[in-house]
Amino acid sequence: MTKPATALAEVFDQGIPVLAVLGAQRAGLLAALLERAATAEEFATDLKLDPLATRLTLNVLVHSGAAVHTDGRYQASPELAERARNAPGGVELHLNLFDHLPELLLSGKPLLSMDGTLEERGRHYAQVAQGLGHMYPGAAAELAEALEGEPYGMGDGARSVLDLGAGSGVWSLAVATRMPEARVTAVDLPPVLEGLRHNAAEAGVETRVTALEGSYFDVELPAAAHDLVILGNILHLETAGDAERLVHRAAAAVKPGGTLAVIDILGSGPYETNPVRAQYALFLAARTSSGAMYSRAEVTDWLTEAGLTRMRTVELPSAPPHFTCLTAVRPR
Numbered sequence: 521m522t523k524p525a526t527a528l529a530e531v532f533d534q535g536i537p538v539l540a541v542l543g544a545q546r547a548g549l550l551a552a553l554l555e556r557a558a559t560a561e562e563f564a565t566d567l568k569l570d571p572l573a574t575r576l577t578l579n580v581l582v583h584s585g586a587a588v589h590t591d592g593r594y595q596a597s598p599e600l601a602e603r604a605r606n607a608p609g610g611v612e613l614h615l616n617l618f619d620h621l622p623e624l625l626l627s628g629k630p631l632l633s634m635d636g637t638l639e640e641r642g643r644h645y646a647q648v649a650q651g652l653g654h655m656y657p658g659a660a661a662e663l664a665e666a667l668e669g670e671p672y673g674m675g676d677g678a679r680s681v682l683d684l685g686a687g688s689g690v691w692s693l694a695v696a697t698r699m700p701e702a703r704v705t706a707v708d709l710p711p712v713l714e715g716l717r718h719n720a721a722e723a724g725v726e727t728r729v730t731a732l733e734g735s736y737f738d739v740e741l742p743a744a745a746h747d748l749v750i751l752g753n754i755l756h757l758e759t760a761g762d763a764e765r766l767v768h769r770a771a772a773a774v775k776p777g778g779t780l781a782v783i784d785i786l787g788s789g790p791y792e793t794n795p796v797r798a799q800y801a802l803f804l805a806a807r808t809s810s811g812a813m814y815s816r817a818e819v820t821d822w823l824t825e826a827g828l829t830r831m832r833t834v835e836l837p838s839a840p841p842h843f844t845c846l847t848a849v850r851p852r
């Protein structure tokens with residue numbers, strides 16, 4: 521009988537493949553594999569690497585699914601190539617963040633300031649927003665469908681949607697696609713909105729989408745103007761004080777009878793009880809200085825203080841693990 525794998529056993533079993541992938545990233549070998557097929561010797565010569573270690577690393581990459589070996593040559597696997605195209609920021613950003621974790625432990629300094637100045641935020645998210653959009657299309661369609669039915673009634677007539685920190689527009693464009701009368705105002709930083717405009721045109725909804733450039737803390741938001749306001753994956757970027765302030769701003773923009781939808785990974789507090797969320801929180805600390813996971817209780821308190829009621833969870837089976845949609849309604 522085989523013993524069940526423990527998390528610690530997995531760390532030791534997977535340590536070599538994980539570090540081989542990270543080493544290949546650092547040495548430029550992953551980028552080279554994504555560019556061309558070559559022998560181990562050719563890669564070692566071009567990248568000035570140790571020839572034996574290059575061949576041994578490549579063999580581990582093949583067994584980890586990162587590379588394929590055909591006729592004596594190695595190249596990126598289709599899965600690695602697909603991740604390079606679609607993962608937020610490509611594989612490079614993701615692996616550089618993994619690689620930064622030991623340094624984070626020593627210095628406490630994140631690798632990136634994705635929650636930094638507006639200029640830094642815009643620059644980073646211009647690279648990752650489209651990739652983030654690839655993570656949620658199924659969940660966004662599920663949310664749009666849920667909002668169309670009771671108790672939201674979003675399907676009736678012209679509906680106004682405000683998407684704060686819209687990114688690729690994955691959530692609000694799904695609503696616009698499902699509800700032909702819906703009109704969307706999408707707020708984000710200028711470099712990010714280029715991608716959103718492109719996506720709106722691709723979806724054939726561009727005439728019903730207004731891209732509003734600016735900070736979601738500062739842009740003028742008419743009070744009680746929208747049937748649906750979306751905060752999709754935003755709160756975890758902000759300090760608790762700013763996240764609360766943003767919930768209040770978003771709530772003030774909801775019409776009586778309208779809905780605020782918060783989509784986020786919600787944590788359980790200082791000791792995180794769930795392993796996936798614990799990893800998410802550490803990864804978040806590698807790319808933000810003050811981002812954090814807030815608990816369902818905290819977010820519910822902010823929604824309540826903002827005058828909203830009838831909190832519900834919308835099940836999004838296609839969302840990544842532990843991402844939840846919490847909705848709340850402004851009383852009529």
Ligand SMILES: C[S@@+](CC[C@H](N)C(=O)[O-])C[C@H]1O[C@@H](n2cnc3c(N)ncnc32)[C@H](O)[C@@H]1O
Binds near residue numbers: 652656687735737753
């Ligand atoms: C984690 S992404 C989420 C994007 C999208 N809502 C989604 O769920 O895929 C955060 C988004 O917020 C935007 N953002 C960050 N700070 C902002 C600010 N102060 N004002 C407006 N947008 C901001 C970023 O540019 C980025 O598109």
